[in-house]
Amino acid sequence: MQPSPTPSPAHSRRDILTGLGLAAATPLVLGITTRPEHPHIPQVPVGPTVLLRGASLVLTMDPALGSGPLGALDDADVLMRNGTIASVGTGLRPPPGTRIVDASGKLVMPGFVDTHTHLWQAVIRGGCTDGDLFGWFTRCTDPQRGRLTPEALHSFVRLAALDAVQSGVTTLVDWVDIFSYDLIESYVRALAATGVRFTYAMFPSEADPTLVAKVKKELVDPVPLGGFQVATHAARAVQHLNHAHWEAAQDLGVMLNSHVLERPEQRADDPIGVLTDIGALGPRLLINHAIHLTDDEIAAVAAHDVRAAHCPLSNMRLASGIMRLSEFGRRGVKIGLGLDGGTNDSSDFHALMKTAIGLQRARATQATIFPQVPDVLRMATLGGAEALGISDRTGSLTPGKRADVVVVDPAALNFAPRFDWVGQTVFNGRPENVEAVFVDGRPLKFDGRLVGVDTQRVVREAETAATRMRAAG
Numbered sequence: 204m205q206p207s208p209t210p211s212p213a214h215s216r217r218d219i220l221t222g223l224g225l226a227a228a229t230p231l232v233l234g235i236t237t238r239p240e241h242p243h244i245p246q247v248p249v250g251p252t253v254l255l256r257g258a259s260l261v262l263t264m265d266p267a268l269g270s271g272p273l274g275a276l277d278d279a280d281v282l283m284r285n286g287t288i289a290s291v292g293t294g295l296r297p298p299p300g301t302r303i304v305d306a307s308g309k310l311v312m313p314g315f316v317d318t319h320t321h322l323w324q325a326v327i328r329g330g331c332t333d334g335d336l337f338g339w340f341t342r343c344t345d346p347q348r349g350r351l352t353p354e355a356l357h358s359f360v361r362l363a364a365l366d367a368v369q370s371g372v373t374t375l376v377d378w379v380d381i382f383s384y385d386l387i388e389s390y391v392r393a394l395a396a397t398g399v400r401f402t403y404a405m406f407p408s409e410a411d412p413t414l415v416a417k418v419k420k421e422l423v424d425p426v427p428l429g430g431f432q433v434a435t436h437a438a439r440a441v442q443h444l445n446h447a448h449w450e451a452a453q454d455l456g457v458m459l460n461s462h463v464l465e466r467p468e469q470r471a472d473d474p475i476g477v478l479t480d481i482g483a484l485g486p487r488l489l490i491n492h493a494i495h496l497t498d499d500e501i502a503a504v505a506a507h508d509v510r511a512a513h514c515p516l517s518n519m520r521l522a523s524g525i526m527r528l529s530e531f532g533r534r535g536v537k538i539g540l541g542l543d544g545g546t547n548d549s550s551d552f553h554a555l556m557k558t559a560i561g562l563q564r565a566r567a568t569q570a571t572i573f574p575q576v577p578d579v580l581r582m583a584t585l586g587g588a589e590a591l592g593i594s595d596r597t598g599s600l601t602p603g604k605r606a607d608v609v610v611v612d613p614a615a616l617n618f619a620p621r622f623d624w625v626g627q628t629v630f631n632g633r634p635e636n637v638e639a640v641f642v643d644g645r646p647l648k649f650d651g652r653l654v655g656v657d658t659q660r661v662v663r664e665a666e667t668a669a670t671r672m673r674a675a676g
Contacts, residue, residue: 264599283606314373316587319512319541353389355668360393402430410447437474505534517543539587553632
C-alpha cells in the first residue's frame, strides 16, 4: 500500500510515514507533547488527514452505510481526519494536503476490540500446558507475579500489547491484579506508549478506594486513549470486598469487571447471586467467561443488560468448558471477544473468531447455530465496543467516531483466491494479513510492520527480563 499527498509524487517510506505523523526510525511516541504535570506519560496526538482510497471491500459495521448487517461497501474510500472517521463512500474528494493510501485489492474494517486480557502474562506464554485454571494459577501466575519488577513488567506488557496491535487489535481491556503503585505505574506507561486504546481494569486486593482513585486520576486519566474500570472476583467469601469494589466503581463512574463461573467448581461461590445482592447487576457490569451459568442466570444477565466477554481459546486451553454463547445471543446480551492473556498464547483475533463459531457448532452439532460469520465479526468489533459502553466512540466506521481502522491484505497464500472475503476474514485470516492498523487516525502498523518499533529489541528485552525472573526464583 503506497500513500502519497495530493498530487502524488514518489516518496520514500520515511517520507510517507513522516507525512502520516510517524517517522519509521523514531520511537512510536514521536511528536507527543507531554503535559508538564505528567512527564512520564506520553500524550498521543491525533494524526493527519488520510484517505484510504478504493478499498475492494469495506466492512463498516454500520448497516446505514452499506449493505447487510455489516454495512458492506465495494470499491469504497475511508477518510480519516483529526483522529475521526470523516467520511465513507465511493469517489470521496479529499481536502488539500490529504495523504492518499492506495487500498485497492484490500479489505478495510474497524479494529478488533479485545474485551478481556492479562498482558503481563506474556512472561508465561506456553507454560503449564497440562494445567486447568487452578493449576495455571498455582504453577504459572502466582509464582511469577511475586517476582515482577517495574522494568520486567514494562517489557512484558509492551511485548504483548504490540503483539495485539500487529494482530489488528485497536482497543483492549486489561484485567490487572498487580498491587504496588510502582508496578501499576510501569504497567500503564507501557500501555500508553504503544498507542493502543486501552482500559486498565484494576483489581484492588483490599477495600482501598483511595488507591483506586489515585491510580485513575494520576496514571490513567492523563492518557487520552486510556480508560479505567474496577475489577473484582465475585464470590460469597469476599462479598464485602466485592461490595467495596462496586462502590468504588460507582463513585468513579466506571464499570465493574468481574470473572464469573469460569470453572464449574466456582458454582459454590454464587457469583451471580453476589453481584445481584450488592446491586451491581446492570449495564455497568462486565462479566468474563460466564461459562457455567444456569438458564435463570442467563435470563437475569439479559434482563439487566449485563455485558459479557467470551474467551473461547483460553477456555479450551484450560479445559474450563464452553460458554453457552448461542443462548446469550438469542437473548440479546451484548458480548465481545477476549484473548485472556497468557492462556490464549498469542494475539490472533482471527483464530479467536473462528473458535467462537466452531465451539458452538461442535457443542450443538449444528452449523446454523449462533454465531454465524457476520455475528462473530460484529462481536469482534462493534459488539465488543457495545459491551464496554464505548460504541459511541469506536467499533464501526461511522463518521464522527474515532478512526480505529485496520487494512487487511487478502493477496496471500493462506487467504487467496477470493471466494467470500467476509467468510475468509474469519476462517482464513491471520495476523500477517493485517497490513495496516490506525488508532485515532495514527498509523501503528503500516506496510505490514509496526511503525517506529524495534521488534527485535522488544523481544530481546522481554527475554532478558524473563530469564532474570526465572533465575531469581
